[in-house]
Amino acid sequence: MSREAVLENVRRFRTIASLYRQTAAFRPGQSWSLLGQAKDWEYRALAELESYFNGSAQPTSARLEIAIAA
Structure with missing residues (x-):
């Protein structure tokens, strides 16, 4: 899938x-139900x-933080 x-x-x-x-x-x-659904959509965005970045050869900031912590 392309970056765009x-x-x-x-x-x-x-x-x-x-x-x-x-x-x-x-x-x-x-509100609780609606906020739960909002959280689900945020998780989809993060996923x-x-x-995308797990399939990329570029190191992300999260990977760099893990590498530094190790």
Whole structure:
């Protein structure tokens, strides 16, 4: 998957998460459920980024931090 496609997916996933958080602010009775769904979309965005960078030869900051800690 190309870099642009990955970034577009991440942008979309984070936009959806933001909409869930905004909706939670206006629906207190459903806020826990909506915030949980927002968290799920944020995890999807992170998973998308991780899958892209794990397949890449470039070291990411997280990998560098792990290497330094070891």
